[in-house]
Amino acid sequence: MKVYFFGxxxxxxxxxxxxICSIKLLQHFGVEVIYKKDQTCCGQPSYNNGYYExxxxxxxxxxxxxxxxxxxxxxxxxCAGMMMHDYITLFEGTEHENMAKEFSQRVYELSDFLHxxxxxxxxxxxxxxKVTWHSNCHALRVAKSVSSSKALLKSLSxxxxxxxxxxxxxxxxxGTFSVKEPEISKAMVESKLQDxxxxxxxxxxxGDGGCLLNITGALEKINANVKTMYLYEFLAKxxxxx
Amino acid sequence: MNPRQLIHEKVNDKQLNKNLEYVMYQLQGNxxxxxxxxxxxxxxxxxxxxxxxxxxxxxLPELLExxxxxxxxxGIKVHWSKDNDEANEIILNIAxxxxxxxxxxxxxxxxxxxxxxxxxxxxxxxxxxTDLGEVIIQLIGEPxxxxxxxxxxxxxxxxxxxxxxxxxxxxxTEIEDLNRVARTYLREEFHQLKMGLSGVNFAIADEGxxxxxxxxxxxxxxxxxxxxxxxxxxxxxxxxxxxxxxLLNTLLIPSATGQSVTTYNNIITSPRKESDLDGPKxxxxxxxxxxxSGILSKKRYSASLRxxxxxxxxxxxxxxxxxxGHAYGATYPGPIGEVISPLLFGIDKYxxxxxxxxxxxxxxxxxxxxIPLTDMIRDLRNEKVKDNKDDILGINNLPKNNAxxxxxxxxxxxATNPKKWQRLMWFIDKFAPxxxxxxxxxNGLKQWTxxxxxxxxxxxxxxxxxxxxxxxxx
Ligand code: SF4
Numbered sequence: 001m002k003v004y005f006f007g008x009x010x011x012x013x014x015x016x017x018x019x020i021c022s023i024k025l026l027q028h029f030g031v032e033v034i035y036k037k038d039q040t041c042c043g044q045p046s047y048n049n050g051y052y053e054x055x056x057x058x059x060x061x062x063x064x065x066x067x068x069x070x071x072x073x074x075x076x077x078x079c080a081g082m083m084m085h086d087y088i089t090l091f092e093g094t095e096h097e098n099m100a101k102e103f104s105q106r107v108y109e110l111s112d113f114l115h116x117x118x119x120x121x122x123x124x125x126x127x128x129x130k131v132t133w134h135s136n137c138h139a140l141r142v143a144k145s146v147s148s149s150k151a152l153l154k155s156l157s158x159x160x161x162x163x164x165x166x167x168x169x170x171x172x173x174x175g176t177f178s179v180k181e182p183e184i185s186k187a188m189v190e191s192k193l194q195d196x197x198x199x200x201x202x203x204x205x206x207g208d209g210g211c212l213l214n215i216t217g218a219l220e221k222i223n224a225n226v227k228t229m230y231l232y233e234f235l236a237k238x239x240x241x242x
Numbered sequence: 243m244n245p246r247q248l249i250h251e252k253v254n255d256k257q258l259n260k261n262l263e264y265v266m267y268q269l270q271g272n273x274x275x276x277x278x279x280x281x282x283x284x285x286x287x288x289x290x291x292x293x294x295x296x297x298x299x300x301x302l303p304e305l306l307e308x309x310x311x312x313x314x315x316x317g318i319k320v321h322w323s324k325d326n327d328e329a330n331e332i333i334l335n336i337a338x339x340x341x342x343x344x345x346x347x348x349x350x351x352x353x354x355x356x357x358x359x360x361x362x363x364x365x366x367x368x369x370x371x372t373d374l375g376e377v378i379i380q381l382i383g384e385p386x387x388x389x390x391x392x393x394x395x396x397x398x399x400x401x402x403x404x405x406x407x408x409x410x411x412x413x414x415t416e417i418e419d420l421n422r423v424a425r426t427y428l429r430e431e432f433h434q435l436k437m438g439l440s441g442v443n444f445a446i447a448d449e450g451x452x453x454x455x456x457x458x459x460x461x462x463x464x465x466x467x468x469x470x471x472x473x474x475x476x477x478x479x480x481x482x483x484x485x486x487x488x489l490l491n492t493l494l495i496p497s498a499t500g501q502s503v504t505t506y507n508n509i510i511t512s513p514r515k516e517s518d519l520d521g522p523k524x525x526x527x528x529x530x531x532x533x534x535s536g537i538l539s540k541k542r543y544s545a546s547l548r549x550x551x552x553x554x555x556x557x558x559x560x561x562x563x564x565x566x567g568h569a570y571g572a573t574y575p576g577p578i579g580e581v582i583s584p585l586l587f588g589i590d591k592y593x594x595x596x597x598x599x600x601x602x603x604x605x606x607x608x609x610x611x612x613i614p615l616t617d618m619i620r621d622l623r624n625e626k627v628k629d630n631k632d633d634i635l636g637i638n639n640l641p642k643n644n645a646x647x648x649x650x651x652x653x654x655x656x657a658t659n660p661k662k663w664q665r666l667m668w669f670i671d672k673f674a675p676x677x678x679x680x681x682x683x684x685n686g687l688k689q690w691t692x693x694x695x696x697x698x699x700x701x702x703x704x705x706x707x708x709x710x711x712x713x714x715x716x
Contacts, residue, residue, distance in 0.1 A: 002714075005713075007703060007707075011703070012701060012703040012704065013667060013670050013699055013700075013701045014697065014698065014699045014700055014701070015700060015703075016700045016701060016702045016703035016706060019703050019707075020703070020706055020710065023707070023710065023713060027712050027713075032712070032714065033712070033713050033714065034713075034714040034716060035707050035710075035715050035716070036716060037660070037704075037708075037715055037716065038660035038663075039660075040656070040657040040658070040660065040663040041653075041657045041663075043657065045650075045653055046650045046653050046654060047620070048601055048620060048623075049623055049627070049646070049650065050620060050621070050622075050623025050625070050626060050627050050628070051624070051627055051647075051650040051654075052624050052628065053628070053629075054650045054651060054653065054654035055654070057654045057657070057658050058653075058654055058657040058658055060658075061657065061658040089617075137600070137601070137602035137603055137604070138603070140603075141602075141604070141606075141607055142603065166267070168604070169560050169602075169604075170560045170600050170602035170604070172560070172600060173600070174599075174600025174601060174602070175601075177597075177599070177600040177601070178689070178690065179685075179686045179689040179690055180597050181249075181561075181597055181598065182689035182690070182692055182693075183249070183250060183253045183254070184249070184253055184561055184564050184565060184598070185600070185693075186692060186693040187253055187259065187564040188560055188561070188564060188600070189693060189694070190693070191263070191560075213697055214694065216695075216698070217690070217691075217693075217694025217696075217697055218693055218694045218695075220694070220695035221693060221694050221695045
């Protein structure tokens with residue numbers, strides 16, 4: 001099977017290793033990965049600020065770039081949600097309406113693709129470890145891929161998943177929200193940290209670059225003793241392919 | 243205080259944050275538990291609720307007229323008001339005609355919206371709140387912090403202090419004692435009750451009746467012991483049938499407080515009849531438009547009028563938890579407030595509240611009548627910045643944010659130009675590690691690093707994937 005891989009902007013700017021691991025996972029399960037070198041960003045930065053015309057340009061660029069009928073695999077629920085849901089809204093009633101519909105139904109969040117389409121089984125080769133999980137808001141509510149992400153995590157035999165008390169509460173990232181409303185964002189991420197620290201785990205795992213940048217940065221600032229890792233990097237390491 | 247200062251003050255008010263967060267998660271938990279234990283198919287119920295409200299809105303003029311006809315036949319006096327001034331004046335005149343200088347009030351957000359207490363006070367009439375939460379905030383001269391639980395930002399110790407200071411009693415901290423103090427104070431007031439005021443939860447067109455929900459019994463006192471009962475009713479509160487109201491009630495209460503029913507359900511069909519032993523001699527319903535028909539005419543936002551004011555969007559909003567209702571500077575705070583305040587009262591005045599949202603989507607997920615709040619908040623941001631301005635109140639008075647626009651144009655340019663994009667990634671890869679000393683001077687990074695370490699960037703992906711085995715790089 002052939003698929004397109006969409007690296008996302010935050011992924012390719014800050015999580016190169018995790019993206020490589022995402023591709024290794026796909027390859028490991030027999031998928032041939034096509035990487036379009038001209039790819040950029042899904043358009044969320046302008047979309048969430050209400051700049052719809054600017055966003056349409058970025059969206060159209062992507063839809064045209066990923067033109068063959070292969071699945072588009074996105075290692076982020078936030079960007080996947082944008083591409084599978086919001087592109088349709090953006091182009092409703094325009095000449096690109098059908099194109100958006102066709103494109104959107106081929107977009108998959110990576111854990112959904114692994115769990116629901118490929119139905120993979122993961123053989124855990126790592127040592128026993130305790131982790132917790134943060135749900136990205138758009139993965140949870142737009143792409144709806146969180147149940148797959150957690151199912152994959154839970155399937156690892158040596159990993160104990162301790163759930164956060166307020167797992168589904170936003171970490172305060174919200175893209176440009178974090179710099180437009182820095183004080184509120186700060187208060188939000190501090191609550192998230194408290195919850196994470198209360199769980200006494202070694203790792204915080206998340207499936208989205210934005211939340212990870214936010215939470216990792218905040219944990220580092222207070223010199224907390226919890227490591228963070230992108231879900232796909234964690235999975236790849238656990239099954240011994242990275 | 244300007245909005246920025248207000249938000250700054252609230253977000254740094256540790257006691258406020260603590261009180262709010264504690265209660266909000268409790269309300270969330272109650273709701274979740276009740277729904278999972280007692281409701282077979284909550285989602286189907288939400289869908290029904292949405293349809294019932296949408297249907298009523300699509301026939302609003304017809305239903306309002308039917309309500310008026312049936313209520314009038316029942317002996318209720320129906321008044322129409324297009325805005326604050328008209329509504330306030332109608333209520334003042336009812337009071338004046340009956341030589342009344344004191345009104346007792348049950349909880350009503352519509353009365354907050356029209357600034358009734360303030361207006362009446364200027365005309366020499368005292369409006370006394372009787373809902374416990376409203377009593378507390380009236381004593382300290384604050385507006386409600388939440389549409390359902392108006393004094394939820396104050397814990398019992400703070401309430402004890404407020405009662406001590408304003409009601410001149412001992413300083414109590416136990417809930418029973420505080421209730422007793424409030425009861426004694428209110429009994430005094432209820433003795434002299436002539437005119438009672440309330441809000442309306444549902445106006446039922448087929449029956450010409452109104453339905454009020456409450457937990458304390460003060461609403462029943464205000465509406466039955468008085469000679470005159472006046473109910474203020476936003477025009478969007480009208481539904482067709484009693485069955486419709488029952489369905490919405492079934493959605494409202496679990497969403498609001500996690501109860502299955504409220505302690506009191508007051509369904510008022512008429513003033514006192516000859517054979518009745520009690521009840522008011524006159525019942526008035528003041529129908530309030532105040533910008534609602536404007537919203538109804540806007541396709542993008544008319545669904546916001548489905549709101550049944552349960553408040554659960556606030557209970558689930560992580561931003562509201564951190565700043566509380568006062569930071570929004572409007573009668574209606576939280577997610578629904580961000581949508582309706584700019585539309586009802588002007589986007590120039592309340593447009594800034596649209597930034598108070600990380601678009602996490604929790605509100606829309608729980609709204610019992612499925613209002614797509616997050617999408618509407620984003621759409622309203624779009625109203626602020628788009629070229630062809632729609633007819634939104636105050637839209638032409640908004641200052642232009644040229645810097646943001648420029649940034650977004652640059653973003654679109656780079657996001658559609660692979661060369662520029664790759665150059666940007668190359669730049670991050672090369673220079674991000676050296677940016678740290680400059681972080682406090684770079685807008686964006688400055689805000690970011692107030693509570694986070696300098697971000698560890700790793701933009702070597704492009705370099706790596708080029709040579710990755712088995713990848714078709716094209
Ligand atoms: S918008 Fe929905 S959740 Fe918010 S108060 Fe109204 S009905 Fe309740």
